[in-house]
Amino acid sequence: MSTSHASQNLYIETYGCQMNVADSEIVASVLEEKGYKVVEDIDSADVILVNTCSIRENAEQRVWGRLDVFKQIKKKKPEVIVGVIGCMAERLKEKLLEEEKIVDLVVGPDAYRDLPNILESAEGGQKAINVLLSKEETYADISPVRLGKNKISAFVSIMRGCNNMCSYCIVPYVRGGERSRDPYTIVREVEELYQKGYKEVTLLGQNVDSFNWKAEDSEENISFAQLLEMVAKVSPSLRVRFSTSHPKDMSDDVLYTMAMYNNICNHIHLPAQSGSTRVLEQMNRKYTREWYIGRIDAIKKILPNCAISTDIMTGFPGETDEDHKDTLSLMEYVGYDMAYMFKYSERPKTYASRHLPDDIQDSVKSQRSTEIIDLQNKLSEQTKKEDLGKTFEVLVEGTSKKSKEQLYGRTSQNKVVVFPRHNYTVGDYVFVEIVDCTSATLIGEIVTK
Ligand code: 5AD
């Protein structure tokens, strides 16, 4: 092991999805191995890495804004290395080095093992880049350094890349094709987390339902439902969550596995994107409104206490008022507990950018988006009201921001609950009866069972 970096402080800033959060932990692990030390204070950094997202144009704008800030830091301290990693690094490649003189290195999502070499070049004054995508890389053997503040909940990446080719989406271009990680390394990582005191893991993939691992030297083939069961068996007191499910692939097997294990949380994030079959077809989502509704009905039947959240996109090319109404009526039908809602943003290279003109005026996108957000606020409130009087098992995550006397945690359904502290502490499971709610939070009292 090289010791030349023993004194180098590494600061990592992360944008984008949970997958990026997990990737930053892999990056930290690769570099700690070489003697770098992760710091939280940017002013003490020798190396600044920004892990980036390209999903919408505004995600990239935010990063350009941060690069301006890093420019000021570099003016005062020219020896600081600035690196752009992740999805935007993969999308823009050399352009980042050309357009932004302060950037010293560019590394894509499949090349993090090469970071020590790349940094060595950069430290020697040579700008460096590695944006090779891989068909195999899953970082299976790397034990991520946990950067999260709460030491009870961790992300575990189970697959990388995506094969779906939704017509609007940049992910397949910046993260490459889909690969499943060796499930035995996943279980080992989860066991280690549990031994360290972690109480919750979230299994991450762009489309977890298509997890499919084939052993090289036998006929063994492991599906997502099987993996979920293997992870659930690590301990009944370890909560298991997962994200993201794809409506076209979410099987009843997964739902029955969830029903069998109390520690697999009752929450499914099932992005609908649109409620119009015509738009779904243009998006290349490979399901219809009716199919989606069929999946929702299956969840409600097999898992009656399951919360459902979604992603909705508005203003996709050619979206009519009728299509928009279909989205609103789908939302009403499902009664989502939570939704992420986005305006369509055209992304270079995608099928939509090449074949479907971005023809919905921004004012129309905004109007529809407002209607979607208003409806979701109403639905979120309704689902919270339905929780009043019910008792939930809550995993304590921390002290409430508003009062030291109050703790907060989450229900299996992923809803935040605030309640009096008593003698409980982070990592405990407590039963809480819901007595009130605000727009974002449930408020409860501890009950002894
Ligand atoms: N424009 C707007 N939203 C997008 N998403 C993906 N691509 C785009 C795009 N080009 C949204 C989808 C996806 C979520 C992660 O981001 O809703 O589910």
Ligand code: SF4
């Ligand atoms: Fe995550 Fe997609 Fe953003 Fe990449 S582009 S960070 S995969 S949301």
